[in-house]
Each structure stands twice: as structure tokens, then as C-alpha cells.
Amino acid sequence: MRTPRTSLVAAAFLAACGAPSASAPAGGAPSASAPAGGAPSASAPAGGAPSASAAASGSSSPPASPPPPVAQTAAPAAAASPAPAPCGALGCLAFDTPAQAFAHVLESGPRVLAVGEAHAQRGSEGIPSTTRRFTELFLPALAGRASDLIVELWAVDPRCRKEQVARVEAEQRAVTQGQAAQNQDEFLALGHAAKRLGIRPHQLTPSCQEVDAIVRAGPDAVTAMLEMIARLTAAEAKALLGREDAAGKMVIAYGGALHNDVAPRPGRERWSFGPELSAITGGKYVELDLIVREFIKESESWRALPWYPHFDREKHPDKAVLFNPAPGSYTLIFPRSS
Incomplete structure (x- = not known):
């Protein structure tokens, strides 16, 4: 994965994480402050922007003590999987391992797999993040099945005016200060891991005009x-789907869990590429939100998610819980961490 001279982490802002803050007005700009306790927030980008020298080294911050290894290892592809146990409404199923739940999601054979996450927050560094779990548990299963991976990072043209880029970086830092410092590094690691598996990684490439438009938007x-x-993710995915060498294979989009919504909330349609890519693929589109159980909080933002009223953290703590709120839409909640 090429490392740009200027790299901005684009957020999927919970709802980059999963869902925008419930207090954000419909169709309006999300709140600039992230809810306390690591709750999803419509304005929480995935990490801050590294400096040019940090990007060149592939790291945006000093390394912290790594969390323990991900305990739920991927099951062998050839092993027979026991039937999942029904666990309630919204098609809830409890699987023995996350790998089994992921295999169930892929049974429909999507052309686009749009993965959204709830970003890790500061103070959660001892818990393996969603990005790390996807990289270690799920990405290997996509080798040979996926042609390309779009990672929600920005690779800004170095010819853009430095003062404009700096102003956009400042906007991002204001809403990422509550996130774990390693979020961006793990996004970069995901791209490198994909490349090793033969899956071409891609970053978003906004033009200088688009950067200027963000600055001109002011409070918006x-x-x-x-x-x-x-918009950029949809354009990139459409271009990749049209490549001859990608015929019959999946294109993966990985970022926050707002942009992948196949049925966005009213007023937020322009924030999601889900409806457009679902239409282009003839419905061969899957929205998969990945949730680390320990990140779920008692807050308005989390309670606004459709699966939340049906999830009991005390039940099936050692299972991967999969909800299917709507056709082509899934939420996978990982087992409790070791």
C-alpha cells in the first residue's frame, strides 16, 4: 500500500463507527464532540493526520504496548461448522467463532463487502480493536475471493496548498482526540496485510478542489x-468493479459504519455509498458492521442502533452474535475479549 506524502485519516464518523450521534439533527452536521465513554459519534474520524515524515515511516505515533493476541482465531476453512443458535429478534444467531459468523455473511456471494467499524477510543488500548480483528481473523479468508480493498484513508495530492490541508487536518484533530492513538497505524497495517494476500489496497484520493471545498464549508x-x-468511495468501487481482472471477485470497502449503510437515515443519504453500490451490483452488496463487545456503552448514540434493544451482553458472552436487521445488512458483535 503506497504511503502518501500527506495522509489524512478519513473517518467514517461512527457512526464512522456505527451510527451517527442520535442528537445530531437530521440532515445537519454532526456534533463535533465525541460522546464520553467511547460511544459512537457521527463526527469521529478514524484517527488524526500524520505529518509527512510520519507517513513516510508508516507510523503516526510512538508505538504503545500492544494488546494481547486476538483470542478468537480463524477456524480452518475445511472444518465442519456447528449450526448457530438462534438468539432473538432481527435474525439473531450465535456462532461459536467470529470466523463462522463471517462465513455466514459471505454465503450470499456479494460483489461489494462494505465493512464498518466502531473506532477504538483512548483507554481501550488493551483490547484488540475492530481493525486488528478484521485484519487477523477475516482478511485471510478473503484471499483469492477479493480483488481490491478500499481503506478509508486519504492520500491528498502533495500539490495542494499546505495551508488548506493544514486546516482540514485541524478539523479532524478536533474530533479524533478521544480516539486510540493506534487507529490510523492499524488502518495502514490492514492495507499492507491485504497486499501480502494478493488483494490490492487503495486509499481515497481527494483533489485539491475537494480539499478547498471542505475549507470553504466552514462550520459544515x-x-x-x-x-x-x-462519493469518493463509490467512485473508486465502481471503477474497480469494472476491471476485467476483478470479474467475479469482491471489492471490499473498510471504514466507519455510517458510510456503508444500505438504508441511510432520512437526511443522511449523501453520507452513504450503500444505495448506489447496491443498485450497481444488482443487490450483490453486503453491509457488515463489526462491533467489539467491550466498546458498547449505555448512551443515546448506542441505543439509537437498531440491534441495541435486542442485544444482551450477559447472554452468549463467548459467542459471536450476528444480527441481520434488513436484507443485505449485518451487525457482528465479537465475543468478550480475553
Whole structure:
């Protein structure tokens, strides 16, 4: 995965994480402050922007003590999987391992697999993040099945005016200060891991005009970012789907869990590429939100998610819980961490 001279982490802002803050007005800009306790927030980009020298080294911050290894290892592909146990409404199924739940999601054979996550927050560094779990548990299963991976990072043209880029970086830092410092490094690691598996990684490449438009948006800069991320991801995915060498294989989009919504909330349609890519693929589109159980909090933002009222953290703590709220839409909640 090429490392740009100027790299901005584009957020999927919970709802980059999963869902925008419930307090955000419909169709308006999300709140600039992230909810306390690591709750999803419509304005929480995935990490801050590294400096040019940090990007060149592939790291945006000093390395912290790594969390323990991901305990739920991927099951052998040839092993017979026991039937999942029904666990309630919204098609809830409890699987012995996350790998089994992931295999169930892929049974429909999507052309586009749009993965959204709830970003890790500061103070959660001892718990393996969603990005790390996807990289270690799920990505190997996509080798030979997926042609390309679009990672929600920005690779800004170095010819863009430095002052404009700096202003956009400042907007992002204001809403990422509560996130774990390693988020961006793990996004970069995901791209490198994909390349090793023969899956071509791609970053978003906003033009200088698009960067200028974000600056001109002023107080609506976050909304402008959200719309641009959805637009650029859709354009990149459509181009990749049209490649002859990608025929019959999946294109993966990985970022926050707002942009992948196949049925966005009213007023937020421009923030999601889900409806457009679902139409282009003839419905061969899957929205998969990945949730680390320990990140779920008692807050308005989390309670606004459709699966939340049906999830009991005390039940099936050692299972991978999969909800299917709507056709082509899944939420996978990992077992409790070791």
C-alpha cells in the first residue's frame, strides 16, 4: 500500500463507527464532540493526520504496548461448522467463532463487502480493536475471493496548498482526540496485510478542489467530509468493479459504519455509498458492521442502533452474535475479549 506524502485519516464518523450521534439533527452536521465513554459519534474520524515524515515511516505515533493476541482465531476453512443458535429478534444467531459468523455473511456471494467499524477510543488500548480483528481473523479468508480493498484513508495530492490541508487536518484533530492513538497505524497495517494476500489496497484520493471545498464549508466542514468520503468511495468501487481482472471477485470497502449503510437515515443519504453500490451490483452488496463487545456503552448514540434493544451482553458472552436487521445488512458483535 503506497504511503502518501500527506495522509489524512478519513473517518467514517461512527457512526464512522456505527451510527451517527442520535442528537445530531437530521440532515445537519454532526456534533463535533465525541460522546464520553467511547460511544459512537457521527463526527469521529478514524484517527488524526500524520505529518509527512510520519507517513513516510508508516507510523503516526510512538508505538504503545500492544494488546494481547486476538483470542478468537480463524477456524480452518475445511472444518465442519456447528449450526448457530438462534438468539432473538432481527435474525439473531450465535456462532461459536467470529470466523463462522463471517462465513455466514459471505454465503450470499456479494460483489461489494462494505465493512464498518466502531473506532477504538483512548483507554481501550488493551483490547484488540475492530481493525486488528478484521485484519487477523477475516482478511485471510478473503484471499483469492477479493480483488481490491478500499481503506478509508486519504492520500491528498502533495500539490495542494499546505495551508488548506493544514486546516482540514485541524478539523479532524478536533474530533479524533478521544480516539486510540493506534487507529490510523492499524488502518495502514490492514492495507499492507491485504497486499501480502494478493488483494490490492487503495486509499481515497481527494483533489485539491475537494480539499478547498471542505475549507470553504466552514462550520459544515465535517458534513462536507462525510459527503466526500461517500462519493469518493463509490467512485473508486465502481471503477474497480469494472476491471476485467476483478470479474467475479469482491471489492471490499473498510471504514466507519455510517458510510456503508444500505438504508441511510432520512437526511443522511449523501453520507452513504450503500444505495448506489447496491443498485450497481444488482443487490450483490453486503453491509457488515463489526462491533467489539467491550466498546458498547449505555448512551443515546448506542441505543439509537437498531440491534441495541435486542442485544444482551450477559447472554452468549463467548459467542459471536450476528444480527441481520434488513436484507443485505449485518451487525457482528465479537465475543468478550480475553
